[in-house]
Amino acid sequence: MAHALEPGLASYIAKRMPDAGDIAVSALERISGGASRETYRFRLDWREGGEARSRKLILRRDPPASLINTERRVEFEAYRAFAGSTVPVPEMLWLEEGSEALGHPFFIAEELTGYQAAPQMLFAGGYDAVLPKVADRKWTILGEIAKADAIALGLDQWMPPPALDACASRELAHWEAILDSDEAEPLPIARAAIRWLKANPPPPAQKLSVVHGDYRTGNFLYDAAGGIHGVLDWEMAHLGDPLEDLGWGFNPVWQFGRGLEGGLLVRDQAIAIWERASGLRADPAALHWWTLFNCVKGQAIWVGSARAFIDGGNREPIMVYPAWWLLNAQDRAILKVMGRL
């Protein structure tokens, strides 16, 4: 049975491909996960220049309510900025900011096939021999994102650039406000962390960088040889302190219970790879601040998913799972980073 979105999607693409004929969308199916966007894969067939062609593509559509509320243009432009660079990303094709075509805004991108993203598979044993290579690639690519010139990439058009000494306060204020609006119960551990972060601000950012915002194991595509072929989920991308992304990956929840950063590597080695690739320095005190900050950010995201469910905006189980699975784990991560666990 054809998916209900297929006719509307084919009609939309036909308008974007005026030289193509016989456009057909098939095999559209939703990919599991994806609490911030609905993600589908599909096959596009068409005729052009007398030849039959086909391509596997991805549809990323806004849900009715999300655990994070972000502009899809920011995500689209972040992907586009790194196309053809040393940071591997899928090709972006079309961005639709209106709701007429498919009910909600969306974009369409190339599907990178033949790779895996799931941490569970990466850590199931079959990839053990290549984990050091995955780790090296992971933090090398993050260093390359940090090294990139955000202004030369044109991303300041879509992402407001903060002053170097305002990166930390801006991000903290943003995520504290989300906790204020979304929390459904008192969060004494997160609130204590916020007070500590305010009382102990980090030094100004050493440069203005592109911050991916969710760079962790699980958000890149890897292969059996340990290569990384796509960095995904740029919906929280912004300009800011390059240490922010490094700190997000050091949030203890992303150790997946393995006692290694990202489940892959001891911290000092990860930092050394990142410093080599970025040409920047990870000041230990500043990195500690950003790691604790990212624990608070994580808590705000999990609280946001619960709020989307409670308010009825999105009643899908994917909105409950982060809250049930991670709220207490994130509290424990905060205690750990603060030296209380």
Add this chain to the structure above:
Amino acid sequence: MTPQVPAVLAELAQLLMRNAVPGVPDAERASALGLSAMLLGIAAETWDGAAHNLVQENRALRTLLALTGEDGDLHLSILRAENERLRGLLIDAQIAAETAGDTARQDAIWAELLASTERRLLSVSLV
């Protein structure tokens, strides 16, 4: 847990009914059922100890906050509302201890916060 278990179970019941009829794409059905199974597993794990843990924690918080009272109504929703009230007061108490530089009081509050995460610890916890 937040969202509260009864609301989630009610939603999962509807989701399972929707997925019991023909015509749901295989991938979407697999995703819905897989997530539902994981949530049911967490609900099952927390079921037996839920009231016990809330009573225990409310008692510990009252002691820490020098409050009197007992949990007379053992409905989870009532216990939870009281727990939220007490945890709100705990935040105020912690701020007061920080402002006063009372490190002994701060340590006592941190010890209770650590204990609270142990009460809520899941077998699938990442930390």
